[in-house]
Amino acid sequence: MAGDLPCDPDGVCMVCKTKPLLEECIPCSTCVTPWHPPCLSRPPESLASIASWECPDCAAPASGTPGKAPAAGAESGLVAAIRAIEADAGMTERQKARKRQELLSGGAPELSGDDEGDDMKRGKRAETDVLDLLGEKFKCSICMQLPERPVTTPCGHNFCLKCFQRWTGQGKYTCAKCRSRIPQAMVSHPRINSALVIAIRTAKTSKMSASDPQAPVLHYVRNEDKPDEAYRTERAKKAGKANACSGQIFVTIPPDHFGPITREYDPKYGEGVYVGRTWDDRMECRQWGAHFPHVAGIAGQSDYGAQSVALSGGYEDDEDHGEWFLYTGSGGRDLSGNKRTNKEQSFDQKFEKLNQALRVSCLKGYPVRVVRSHKEKRSSYAPEKGVRYDGVYRIEMCWRKVGIQGYKVCRYLFVRCDNDPAPWTSDTYGDRPRPLPKIPELKKATDVTKREESPAWDYDEQDGWKWIRPPPPSRKMLVSPDPAVRKQVKRAMKHSQNSVREMLLKEFCCLICKNVMKLPLTTPCAHNFCKFCLLGSFDDLSAVKERTRGGRTLRAQKIVRKCPCCPNDISDFLQNPQVNREMMDLIESLQRKDEEECADRLREEGNEEAEKSGAEESDNNDGKLSGEGSDHVEKSNPTDEGIIDMDSLTNKESNAGMKMSNGEDGMEDKSADQNGNLAENSNANTFGDSNESTFESVEAVSDTLVYKEGFVGKNRTPEKDFTPCKRKIDDETVLTGGKKAKAASLTRSQKSLVE
DNA sequence: CTTCCTGGTGTT
């Protein structure tokens, strides 16, 4: 059984290491990977069965995630379709690969509504280009497909998580492509390269959703006197962010809002909280409404339902399988004194309070938002750092059982039901209804609760997941929607439509210099950096400290070097870091294309400007943002410029970097880096003015709002006594680009303090 | 890594 391996990309059988002729190999009918029959433990019996032969990997899919495969009924059709593609002599290999991908990702992309504007069409064309590029550049070296849940080895090769795990599961601890050793840590805890995931997915899907807000009830809390970031009151200055107060709430959902936070609730950027959105900490997550409680894992009301949960490793009974997980209720612990958390359980959990709230959501079939925190160390699906929004799940059933610590715990089966794919997959489409996984512990469960009525949130063949019955009305309804807010939302939504390539390039940022990576390295902890940035951030790269004393060499001492983004020791990786070639190729192709498009756009805009420059001037005099033109200039400039500037910079730099790469190491690179930063700062300054005016106008709008109650209570006067919570690097705000306005680095309250 | 310990915020 073990030991069955396919041929590698060069056609060399991974078992016998010979290179059989192509005709000698048989392709798997599903994944089309070639295999060397003499090396198979169970080769196909007859000639006839070769045509429909499935490789060991496809025939025995890894257990675990349910429903990942296409619907059973469609399968035979799928296989036939793939074979038809393979048999088509009129297609090049690339075209075939492309077709296979389309099939496997759930059918050809439907290009609906061709009546969209020119912009949209260009967008679509760009995407398919990018998808082509991806298909060319990125292949899991085992299955030869676009990597699914990609992981990157220290030697710079990319694999599907599953292929990788299958490979290492067979006791192979060397790279399937280059035979370099794979470190044990990566074998036991492979990390998904999320930058790659997002890139692949952005290329596949168009984020330009057509959802037109049909007058949602906008909830607005009076909190504009709060700073943008979490802060601490005079009294709370002692300890860390634990005692911070929340900054502004940016979204306009009521605190008891169920389901996704869509763009119409986001007057700031008009994006809403998209799946995969990550924040530094729980406070920031709270500010975007994904999960309001700062400490608690469950947001909800026992008589009403639970809106969201956090998976952050607080309860050892939790079990995370990505698309579904088993969640543990809260309570059962002694929290007397000022303990926030106490891992020790000393009594049984019951279905009351927040546990009951979850049960209500289960019974009603409400969507529950899920955030995962980096603190959940046991899950492969947890983010590397911060807190990430992973979409909505439904609680299919709940029960009680005796937990690991011997007391009863409440248990919930969460199953994903989001229209957007999860952050760890490069799927194009979101979830489809999937069969419930087998839960062995159910045998010993008590108080088993299942939903009787039809779920309020359910799947519709046409529209995907949606409210089948109306969502529960908010009990904290506050304001009548102000037309100004709606206008603001609309404007923000327009601006959020970045071009695919811009988004992609943003994903391929070096986490140190924040520019698009050149010579990208992927650490075993799945962080991406420019080679020079990473190497340059360590002054001495020798593996060990050679301690010499009196001419004698003492025992060498290993040096620990932490990844700049996480506490992992990457000193082994630094000994022989290999550039992720595939990623580099892709970045370079993207940059080339981006230049082309920029040129295109400039030409077009030049024409447009010329056409209607007369009309615009009168608009601008008004000062208020009336026309799209002025609007566009004001708000999109900072992001646009930032990106364009970044690119041109990187291009210059990468040229320089390439030439330099022959010569000596980090010195030059560092100076280049500094240049980059300098340039960026000056850029920020240059546009500071326009930014500020945008800000003021936005706030002026907010101030006109009516409110009944707010989050600011208890006579708190943050302006007078807050200190902002520490931020690591100032330019972090700048670098997140469009997400956070650059002006945000200086909050309004801070400004007033300065004055 | 573990332990200590602060005093936010929503719910009861």
Add this chain to the structure above:
DNA sequence: AACACCAGGAAG
């Protein structure tokens, strides 16, 4: 007003 809560620095 009391209570509960899957934080998060800092120190050991």
